[in-house]
Amino acid sequence: MEAALITIGEELLIGQVIDTNSAWLGQRLNELGIKVMKRVSVPDNPDLIAQAYNLCMSNYDIIISTGGLGPTSDDNTKEMLCKLYDSKLIEDRETVEHIKRFFADRGLGLSEVNRRQGWVPDKATIMHNELGTAPGLYFHEGKTHVFALPGVPFEMKNLFENKVTTHLKMYLAKGTIIHETMTVSGIGESFLSDKIKEWEENIPDDISLAYLPSPGLIRLRLSMSTSNEESGRTQLRTLFLELRPQVEEFYMSDRDERAHETLFRTLKELNKTVSTAESCTGGTLASLITSIPGSSNIFKGSVVAYENSIKQNVLKVNATDLENHGAVSREVVEQMATNVRKLMNTDYAIATSGIAGPDGGTDEKPVGFTWIAIAWEGGVQAKLFKFGKLREVNIARSCVHGIHMLIKQIRNS
Amino acid sequence: MEAALITIGEELLIGQVIDTNSAWLGQRLNELGIKVMKRVSVPDNPDLIAQAYNLCMSNYDIIISTGGLGPTSDDNTKEMLCKLYDSKLIEDRETVEHIKRFFADRGLGLSEVNRRQGWVPDKATIMHNELGTAPGLYFHEGKTHVFALPGVPFEMKNLFENKVTTHLKMYLAKGTIIHETMTVSGIGESFLSDKIKEWEENIPDDISLAYLPSPGLIRLRLSMSTSNEESGRTQLRTLFLELRPQVEEFYMSDRDERAHETLFRTLKELNKTVSTAESCTGGTLASLITSIPGSSNIFKGSVVAYENSIKQNVLKVNATDLENHGAVSREVVEQMATNVRKLMNTDYAIATSGIAGPDGGTDEKPVGFTWIAIAWEGGVQAKLFKFGKLREVNIARSCVHGIHMLIKQIRNS
Numbered sequence A, B: 001m002e003a004a005l006i007t008i009g010e011e012l013l014i015g016q017v018i019d020t021n022s023a024w025l026g027q028r029l030n031e032l033g034i035k036v037m038k039r040v041s042v043p044d045n046p047d048l049i050a051q052a053y054n055l056c057m058s059n060y061d062i063i064i065s066t067g068g069l070g071p072t073s074d075d076n077t078k079e080m081l082c083k084l085y086d087s088k089l090i091e092d093r094e095t096v097e098h099i100k101r102f103f104a105d106r107g108l109g110l111s112e113v114n115r116r117q118g119w120v121p122d123k124a125t126i127m128h129n130e131l132g133t134a135p136g137l138y139f140h141e142g143k144t145h146v147f148a149l150p151g152v153p154f155e156m157k158n159l160f161e162n163k164v165t166t167h168l169k170m171y172l173a174k175g176t177i178i179h180e181t182m183t184v185s186g187i188g189e190s191f192l193s194d195k196i197k198e199w200e201e202n203i204p205d206d207i208s209l210a211y212l213p214s215p216g217l218i219r220l221r222l223s224m225s226t227s228n229e230e231s232g233r234t235q236l237r238t239l240f241l242e243l244r245p246q247v248e249e250f251y252m253s254d255r256d257e258r259a260h261e262t263l264f265r266t267l268k269e270l271n272k273t274v275s276t277a278e279s280c281t282g283g284t285l286a287s288l289i290t291s292i293p294g295s296s297n298i299f300k301g302s303v304v305a306y307e308n309s310i311k312q313n314v315l316k317v318n319a320t321d322l323e324n325h326g327a328v329s330r331e332v333v334e335q336m337a338t339n340v341r342k343l344m345n346t347d348y349a350i351a352t353s354g355i356a357g358p359d360g361g362t363d364e365k366p367v368g369f370t371w372i373a374i375a376w377e378g379g380v381q382a383k384l385f386k387f388g389k390l391r392e393v394n395i396a397r398s399c400v401h402g403i404h405m406l407i408k409q410i411r412n413s
Helices: A020-031 A046-057 A077-084 A093-104 A112-118 A153-169 A189-195 A197-201 A229-250 A259-270 A284-290 A308-313 A319-325 A330-344 A391-412 B020-031 B046-057 B077-084 B093-105 B112-118 B153-169 B189-195 B197-201 B229-250 B259-270 B284-290 B308-313 B319-325 B330-344 B391-412
Strands: A002-008 A035-042 A062-066 A089-091 A119-121 A125-127 A136-141 A144-149 A176-185 A207-214 A217-226 A251-253 A274-278 A299-305 A348-354 A369-376 A379-386 B002-008 B035-042 B062-066 B089-091 B119-121 B125-127 B136-141 B144-149 B176-185 B207-214 B217-226 B251-253 B274-278 B299-305 B348-354 B369-376 B379-386
Touching: A002 A020, A002 A046, A020 A035, A020 A062, A020 A153, A020 A176, A035 A046, A035 B046, A046 A062, A046 A077, A046 A144, A046 B035, A062 A153, A077 A089, A077 A119, A077 A136, A077 A144, A093 A112, A112 A119, A112 B189, A119 A136, A125 A153, A136 A153, A144 A153, A176 A229, A176 A259, A176 A391, A189 A197, A189 A207, A189 A217, A189 A229, A197 A229, A207 A229, A217 A229, A229 A251, A251 A259, A259 A284, A259 A391, A274 A284, A274 A330, A284 A299, A284 A391, A284 B284, A299 A308, A299 A330, A299 B308, A308 A319, A308 B299, A308 B330, A319 A330, A330 A348, A330 A369, A330 A379, A330 B308, A348 A391, A369 A391, A379 A391, B002 B020, B002 B046, B020 B035, B020 B062, B020 B153, B020 B176, B035 B046, B046 B062, B046 B077, B046 B144, B062 B153, B077 B089, B077 B119, B077 B136, B077 B144, B093 B112, B112 B119, B119 B136, B125 B153, B136 B153, B144 B153, B176 B229, B176 B259, B176 B391, B189 B197, B189 B207, B189 B217, B189 B229, B197 B229, B207 B229, B217 B229, B229 B251, B251 B259, B259 B284, B259 B391, B274 B284, B274 B330, B284 B299, B284 B391, B299 B308, B299 B330, B308 B319, B319 B330, B330 B348, B330 B369, B330 B379, B348 B391, B369 B391, B379 B391
Parallel strands: A002 A035, A002 A062, A062 A144, A274 A299, A274 A348, B002 B035, B002 B062, B062 B144, B274 B299, B274 B348
Antiparallel strands: A035 B035, A089 A119, A125 A136, A136 A144, A176 A217, A176 A251, A207 A217, A299 B299, A348 A369, A369 A379, B089 B119, B125 B136, B136 B144, B176 B217, B176 B251, B207 B217, B348 B369, B369 B379
16 A cells, blocks of 8 residues: 655745654554655645645545644644535534543633634544544545544654554555664764675565664664564564674664663663763753653663863862863763762763863864763773764764663673 | 755655755745745655656746755666756766766775766756765756755755855845744643734734644744845734733743743843753753753753652752652752752752653642742742643653743743
8 A cells, every 4th residue: 555645834844843743654654564655745725735635645545644733723624624525514522522621631611712623524534632632534435545633743643553553454455564673883884884794785685674873873674574474573583683793892772772762671671770970961861761651760860060060069070180181081971970870879870071062172172072981880981982063963972872881881791 | 936845765755764855945945035835755766756846847936856866776866857858868077077086085986886977967057066976957947947956965955055046046036035933831722822813813914823832832933925024024023012912921932942042042141050950851951951052151950850869869858848748749849949059059940840651640640740940049939730641742841831930030030
């Protein structure tokens, strides 16, 4: 089955919002074995929305649109769908009740505008939106499936996972696309590609390999289309088992997860805890770890010591070392790691201190110059990294590399 | 003039890569006064590329495509453009010389595949690509302008800034599209829409209003097309000045910026500092603030007190209060704010303590139940929020609301 995605909203066309919805949908549909052949964005203009729908519906089986379902006057999708399906708006009592409850839970009454969200095309199957007020709409005529979803990312994702997939799976062929992923850290894409060239050349033709790089981490993904998921997975995993000895130094995880998710899983399995002392990462390491539900099992806290006085007064870094070596130094970052571990009474600690940029660089310590340390019971280890010029990327890489250092230490001990 | 954007590449459709090129192009074209009416992504398939081109060319004056110009076999755009413009490929000597030098600089020779990049449609105007090997192509027939650019973001951007804008400016009318934005916090989209209905109805027809919501914050954007930017801006700003008294309680900023950017700007203007004590936000508040270059001028640090022992030992929260009222309480969050302000010696502090979810909720304190406090010299204020069920959104909303509380306090003092 082939699909087209329509994202609606002027903000997508003038670049005020980056269209992450269609990237996410593309990925999920791909995993379900549905090929996305077209992606189109149009403003909140009924004619242009209708044109996009008409064109997609004459070429593809599945159309998913996001946006244009809100209560405000610039949202037109519902009216357009009524015309397209010769349908009329009727009040859906269950939806109105849900909207009432939704606002009552927040101590608010129901406005006329919100009540309008309970009006839906009579030919649509309603997909109730627990997390918001605009319901999703599903139309199925002939071989065409049309799903209209709200544009708010978390509402859209929740509806897709819980409602759209249920409808789609009834019509999907048996074959699915399966993926297995390995993540590695500390090596560039082209160097990795050179290093594993021979292994890559021996991958069977029906299996494809993708390099998915992000700051500090590369996801290597093997994919194949199969009717026997179990034997397919075994085949992919065997390939990665063959690869692993060649990349052991860089190996992070055999799952499709981000670095902090690997750290969470590793610590949870061992029933261990971690704390962080952050200068250049400014709380991002703590923020990543605590983004995971249940992280309180493995994470106790962090001191974000952005100013030197905090390093000295809260983290008890030696004032003479701070003065003699500067905040971005082995001496300071080692003390940050050792002392936060004691302060927070955790099994491990990670500390970062670097020049994130764009300002603050010197000849001796240019932008990107970053010390990272890890501490454990009776030990500490620090390493110097020379990252690039982009602040955002430097922060992200510091987090991943700090986590990678700790995971390697845990594995080797 | 109206434009359409075509981005080419399977990676955009299966969500492997987020389409930031078209967001960037949309923004730049909009600044030039060119309205992007459509954005479409297709895989590297000659028929689908041609179909997208044909459709866009029959409706819009300017078509800009990115991708599909590379040397590998899955790049088809050039051949398709030859057919479209009844053109044939010829070797462009200047381009071939540039490609030779490009590889020589990197100690590499010229392969046959790379030499092919020097072949271009004879009816195209070549736009030389200093930063890469695939040149940009420009076709101009009748009133239609077609620009084919490489997909690598920094090559694309460089060509656009240095070549495409030069070509376009010759044909542009004087008018540009201008925007003014106001951000508000603490009110839902539909309630806001109800509240400002009358004001909205009186907006002149040539000015459009958009609601751009994100967790905790709504950006209200007024747009118009004008040939006199100054008087246009005055007109938009006057409209917002009329609106402001009606939304004063929720008002955050008169610029298009995120909450932490408003906080940064406010504190920097006053030469004041802030620190944070974070439980449920887990370092996200610190991470947002420190994502801004130069944030060290206004931010000293944070204690992420995820476990109660850290609240007690590092933030010196009273143990009896912790026991009697629980970590998510007015008593505790007020002490967190007051004490971190003292510990870090800052002018202001923000503290958060809530049930982020999905677990940890009780009947009395369900998921989403969140206390936020701000502290200043001689004062502290705490407020209870009842957010929803999603961890990620609760964290984001806690950050925005904490910032909004502080900004209101600063404004009113």
